[in-house]
Amino acid sequence: GAGVSQSPSNKVTEKGKDVELRCDPISGHTALYWYRQSLGQGLEFLIYFQGNSAPDKSGLPSDRFSAERTGGSVSTLTIQRTQQEDSAVYLCASSWTMNTEAFFGQGTRLTVV
């Protein structure tokens, strides 16, 4: 079956613009995670969903970042008024339930110029 799908794969945006990143998890997976990874750095946790609810939003860097998940499936991560420090690869992962292994999408490479 299809894996985790993220779009767009690459996004270049001007500073101050809003961007929306999409994640389509593996069908039937109830848990969904967002991470970001700057060049040469480790994975930074942003948020995770169990179904449509987000029990832990502690990783969102600022109030410019928000995420939602509808229908227990697709999730969108929105960054408002982008800044250069937002440039990174944004990775989405999904798993059947909590406490099971997660599978990653190929990521969205965001560049803010």
Added chain:
Amino acid sequence: RKEVEQDPGPFNVPEGATVAFNCTYSNSASQSFFWYRQDCRKEPKLLMSVYSSGNEDGRFTAQLNRASQYISLLIRDSKLSDSATYLCVTLGGATNKLIFGTGTLLAVQP
């Protein structure tokens, strides 16, 4: 202190060598453990889950020591294709989120 700590390396080993990575975690409530590998500019990919009894998958062996809160990965007969960053991951506890170590870089030399 980071929740999951790994030696960043790099580990430079010749082909055919055996190499071992350790990882320590601070949250005693962690319930699940994994090793992922990440190739340069690619997404992390699950290598193997880690069970209390230890588990083996071909040349790879993972061990979990709950009392000491560490996880290990042993790679036997290293191949050039094993060159990657190996990420130690814990899951569970109060927040139920995947916590990644910063990774250990392995470079297998011909």
